[in-house]
Amino acid sequence: MNSPAKLVIASRESALAMWQAKHIQARLQALYPQCDVSILGMTTMGDQILDSPLSRIGGKGLFVKELENALADGRADLAVHSMKDVPMHLPEGFTLVATGEREDPRDAFVSNDYARLEDLPAGSVVGTSSLRRQSQLQARFPTLKIESLRGNLQTRLRKLDEGQYAAIILAAAGLIRLELGHRIRQFISPQESIPAVGQGALGIEINAARTDLKTILAPLNHPDTELCVLAERGFSRALAGSCTVPLGAYATKQNDTITMQGFVASVDGQQMLKETVTGSAAEAEKLGQQLALQLVARGADKILALLDGIK
């Protein structure tokens, strides 16, 4: 492989995004010691609008649009995203070239006063703006009060520490990457809080016209993670998923077999449909669609139609 002379990574400016960009920068630098690998930090709409839930202001695209503009006009060669924040359909002209190895995929319970979710007294206020986390929490603990919590990881932890919430739920991956793993009081199992599609995995996006970059960036891909995320995104895509719908899916791969759990729920968790599929990793995306169909067969489409009515 000929070393490229220069690579520019577009990244959001939050501490987690910068950690991820620097991680990819270090990997590229190790692969191509002669290459000048730099990071272009950018603020996105998703970072600026902090007072309304993402589900109301337009969803995941808000976090990637500015980075895509930089890819389109050549200011950057690649963008590093949390896969969780990447929309199910990329705009024309962009493509994902690599999926980075997954960090811990679980949701984490963070609190200053309580060691476990089960210890929260009835009526306790829990902070999360994720409909996926809200529905799964409410299904198990209907008396908890869920309140909106936006902002980057540091902001969310600060709001917890200021006493606005008895506890908050965050992705373990972000906390671990930022060396804040000690804030985690309890890891919530992927069965009890099915993670977001792509949670914990990194995605590398490029301008689709830049075919020269595909082989250069191929070593960043972690094939097992890629297949699991492909299956999860197949599920979400089949259900027209975004963060406006309480759904989640989590796939694991053993040998050539993928096992995946997925759910769709009403926001209050009163209606909750879960299914599991197992199948060949070679047909990862189809497996995701199959999981979606199994849920639709049990009435997931009615739950989704109901949610459509609310929006």
Ligand SMILES: NCc1[nH]cc(CCC(=O)O)c1CC(=O)O
């Ligand atoms: N929606 C924001 C976001 N995007 C990715 C992560 C965490 C890291 C990851 O899942 O890769 C987070 C924070 C959170 O959900 O707590």
